[in-house]
Amino acid sequence: xxxxxxxxxxxxxxxxxxxxxxxxxxxxxxxxxxxxxxxxxxxxxxxxxxxxxxxxxxxxxxxxxxxxxxxxxxxxxxxxxxxxxxxxxxxxxxxxxxxxxxxxxxxxxxxxxxxxxxxxxxxxxxxxxxxxxxxxxxxxxxxxxxxxxxxxxxxxxxxxxxxxxxxxxxxxxxxxxxxxxxxxxxxxxxxxxxxxxxxxxxxxxxxxxxxxxxxxxxxxxxxxxxxxxxxxxxxxxxxxxxxxxxxxxxxxxxxxxxxxxxxxxxxxxxxxxxxxxxxxxxxxxxxxxxxxxxxxxxxxxxxxxxxxxxxxxxxxxxxxxxxxxxxxxxxxxxxxxxx
Amino acid sequence: xxxxxxxxxxxxxxxxxxxxxxxxxxxxxxxxxxxxxxxxxxxxxxxxxxxxxxxxxxxxxxxxxxxxxxxxxxxxxxxxxxxxxxxxxxxxxxxxxxxxxxxxxxxxxxxxxxxxxxxxxxxxxxxxxxxxxxxxxxxxxxxxxxxxxxxxxxxxxxxxxxxxxxxxxxxxxxxxxxxxxxxxxxxxxxxxxxxxxxxxxxxxxxxxxxxxxxxxxxxxxxxxxxxxxxxxxxxxxxxxxxxxxxxxxxxxxxxxxxxxxxxxxxxxxxxxxxxxxxxxxxxxxxxxxxxxxxxxxxxxxxxxxxxxxxxxxxxxxxxxxxxxxxxxxxxxxxxxxxxxxxxxxxxxxxxxxxxxxxxxxxxxxxxxxxxxxxxxxxxxxxxxxxxxxxxxxxxxxxxxxxx
Numbered sequence: 001x002x003x004x005x006x007x008x009x010x011x012x013x014x015x016x017x018x019x020x021x022x023x024x025x026x027x028x029x030x031x032x033x034x035x036x037x038x039x040x041x042x043x044x045x046x047x048x049x050x051x052x053x054x055x056x057x058x059x060x061x062x063x064x065x066x067x068x069x070x071x072x073x074x075x076x077x078x079x080x081x082x083x084x085x086x087x088x089x090x091x092x093x094x095x096x097x098x099x100x101x102x103x104x105x106x107x108x109x110x111x112x113x114x115x116x117x118x119x120x121x122x123x124x125x126x127x128x129x130x131x132x133x134x135x136x137x138x139x140x141x142x143x144x145x146x147x148x149x150x151x152x153x154x155x156x157x158x159x160x161x162x163x164x165x166x167x168x169x170x171x172x173x174x175x176x177x178x179x180x181x182x183x184x185x186x187x188x189x190x191x192x193x194x195x196x197x198x199x200x201x202x203x204x205x206x207x208x209x210x211x212x213x214x215x216x217x218x219x220x221x222x223x224x225x226x227x228x229x230x231x232x233x234x235x236x237x238x239x240x241x242x243x244x245x246x247x248x249x250x251x252x253x254x255x256x257x258x259x260x261x262x263x264x265x266x267x268x269x270x271x272x273x274x275x276x277x278x279x280x281x282x283x284x285x286x287x288x289x290x291x292x293x294x295x296x297x298x299x300x301x302x303x304x305x306x307x308x309x310x311x312x313x314x315x316x317x318x319x320x321x322x323x324x325x326x327x328x329x330x331x332x333x334x335x336x337x338x339x
Numbered sequence: 340x341x342x343x344x345x346x347x348x349x350x351x352x353x354x355x356x357x358x359x360x361x362x363x364x365x366x367x368x369x370x371x372x373x374x375x376x377x378x379x380x381x382x383x384x385x386x387x388x389x390x391x392x393x394x395x396x397x398x399x400x401x402x403x404x405x406x407x408x409x410x411x412x413x414x415x416x417x418x419x420x421x422x423x424x425x426x427x428x429x430x431x432x433x434x435x436x437x438x439x440x441x442x443x444x445x446x447x448x449x450x451x452x453x454x455x456x457x458x459x460x461x462x463x464x465x466x467x468x469x470x471x472x473x474x475x476x477x478x479x480x481x482x483x484x485x486x487x488x489x490x491x492x493x494x495x496x497x498x499x500x501x502x503x504x505x506x507x508x509x510x511x512x513x514x515x516x517x518x519x520x521x522x523x524x525x526x527x528x529x530x531x532x533x534x535x536x537x538x539x540x541x542x543x544x545x546x547x548x549x550x551x552x553x554x555x556x557x558x559x560x561x562x563x564x565x566x567x568x569x570x571x572x573x574x575x576x577x578x579x580x581x582x583x584x585x586x587x588x589x590x591x592x593x594x595x596x597x598x599x600x601x602x603x604x605x606x607x608x609x610x611x612x613x614x615x616x617x618x619x620x621x622x623x624x625x626x627x628x629x630x631x632x633x634x635x636x637x638x639x640x641x642x643x644x645x646x647x648x649x650x651x652x653x654x655x656x657x658x659x660x661x662x663x664x665x666x667x668x669x670x671x672x673x674x675x676x677x678x679x680x681x682x683x684x685x686x687x688x689x690x691x692x693x694x695x696x697x698x699x700x701x702x703x704x705x706x707x708x709x710x711x712x713x714x715x716x717x718x719x720x721x722x723x724x725x726x727x728x729x730x731x732x733x734x735x736x737x738x739x740x741x742x
Binding site for chain 1: 701703704707715731735738739741742
């Protein structure tokens with residue numbers, strides 16, 4: 001089958017969504033399909049520009065390529081799922097959240113001006129059109145499916161995807177808590193840094209890059225022995241960090257899905273998260289596969305020190321998580337997307 | 340966003356006043372609302388919302404304001420002939436009436452209007468308003484249109500309205516805790532609430548009920564509401580021998596009305612011809628989870644089949660109605676549960692208020708957004724020599740990118 005995987009591309013940014021679409025293309029090819037990633041740069045500001053970007057996707061003709069039919073389109077994110085195709089599958093990693101749950105929060109982008117309010121409504125209208133055209137709609141997590149229902153009245157089947165392919169392994173914990181994330185405000189890494197400030201025994205390694213790095217480094221000032229910014233690390237180094245850590249911290253605000261818990265679990269490590277983290281809560285269960293606490297530095301510190309003091313329990317949580325993560329694989333995903 | 344809100348409000352006894360009394364608090368929780376008052380200065384706002392019904396006394400001033408500053412119209416009924424006659428002929432502006440007739444029907448309409456003005460024809464707003472709705476007089480000034488039914492939406496489009504249109508269900512009243520009164524009983528007890536006239540098919544209801552009483556002598560009919568001037572209800576009751584089977588009540592205070600409705604086994608709300616209106620009584624009946632019988636016309640026909648029994652208006656109307664009353668009484672629990680579920684699903688006040696806000700936000704800023712997007716599309720098209728940017732604009736509209 002010839003399959004176009006459609007996803008927007010934010011130039012110079014490579015995160016979980018990009019990893020997922022690359023892996024999806026690879027998984028389709030491994031199973032004998034002729035798959036290709038189709039992207040268009042995405043810039044969602046200022047104001048009504050977000051609609052221009054959707055229009056670009058609308059003009060793309062993916063019915064065929066080089067004289068041969070494209071049998072199916074799998075689109076993963078706004079505005080890529082605005083593409084037209086008679087056999088369109090939408091696998092929603094997330095919508096344009098600025099128009100929905102981020103609206104009127106510090107993560108939103110639309111002001112109270114009539115133009116901004118109407119632009120937000122236009123995104124809603126676009127989603128309604130684009131999702132209604134799809135032959136099937138999947139959501140990467142129950143959290144994303146719930147948002148689709150709540151904001152758009154759309155039904156979606158929940159289909160989690162596997163995390164990136166890494167040489168996952170496990171080793172004896174070396175006592176540090178690992179954060180793996182793009183460094184931006186919504187990932188709430190500052191909560192972990194504040195936790196370290198309140199608990200001097202806590203050691204942290206922060207892997208990843210992003211626009212919030214400078215602020216986070218300032219916040220970590222004076223905690224030199226406790227916090228290490230590892231920056232962007234390659235696959236081997238990342239697998240090694242996962243293998244050696246005590247636990248993985250992952251507490252974004254109402255995350256759509258979150259690959260990091262799966263990566264932690266495949267390394268047999270427990271996850272520390274918060275009660276408002278969204279998607280991760282579907283696999284991180286308190287005292288089963290990790291620790292779930294209030295989004296406060298003291299609570300995060302307490303969770304980390306608990307795991308440090310109960311290493312056997314931490315290992316057991318990690319192993320339980322490993323069993324959960326292994327159930328999510330590309331065979332099941334590809335079967336669902338192509339059935 | 341600031342909304343200027345034009346509507347009759349209590350003490351006006353219109354259904355639209357009741358509607359706004361219900362909607363306004365929910366709307367105010369979501370946006371800033373300034374209620375306009377007749378004869379006072381127009382409030383400054385991002386968008387104006389005009390509730391329009393057919394009563395010239397309640398809505399005449401609202402149409403005046405609409406014409407001065409176009410905005411979003413809530414069309415509570417499609418037929419506005421009485422309103423138009425009131426704000427033209429009633430104000431000494433017969434030419435305005437002729438213009439409205441001509442807008443709708445061309446020169447023949449103007450000639451008909453002249454016939455009315457010269458007393459050569461009966462007053463059309465009293466005899467056959469549904470044939471001459473005259474809603475174009477309002478639609479022409481609508482910058483956006485909110486309707487409650489597909490019925491009205493289709494007629495507005497057919498009348499040439501091509502602007503933004505939203506279909507927003509009538510909100511349901513929160514059901515008060517009511518005790519059925521001790522003085523209302525029947526086996527079954529059938530209730531008909533609201534203004535009683537030919538339009539509400541009361542003669543047909545009485546005939547069907549009289550026939551029903553022969554097989555179910557314990558049946559009683561509660562007729563609650565004022566009756567039309569030219570509708571001699573008492574004589575009809577006497578002729579059908581329904582003296583002891585029918586209880587007649589005039590205007591009821593809100594609490595007593597809810598309580599009596601709650602005591603009924605079956606509620607009836609018939610209509611023909613329809614003016615494209617919704618019915619507050621029907622909404623109350625559905626909210627109460629009552630078995631309900633309606634006419635199969637207009638908005639009423641769009642109610643779900645599992646929750647409401649619909650009687651076609653044809654030569655079999657009376658026997659069908661009698662059968663429907665029996666069926667509704669026998670299946671009142673099932674119908675009532677479906678009615679309540681439907682109301683909770685489709686007519687919840689919060690859902691309706693959210694839909695209003697969505698519509699008003701698009702009405703307030705949608706043109707700015709469309710202009711910005713279409714300008715950039717057109718510029719890009721022209722820069723690469725595309726000679727037909729209109730086709731691109733159409734593609735944008737098809738995708739929902741512009742409204």
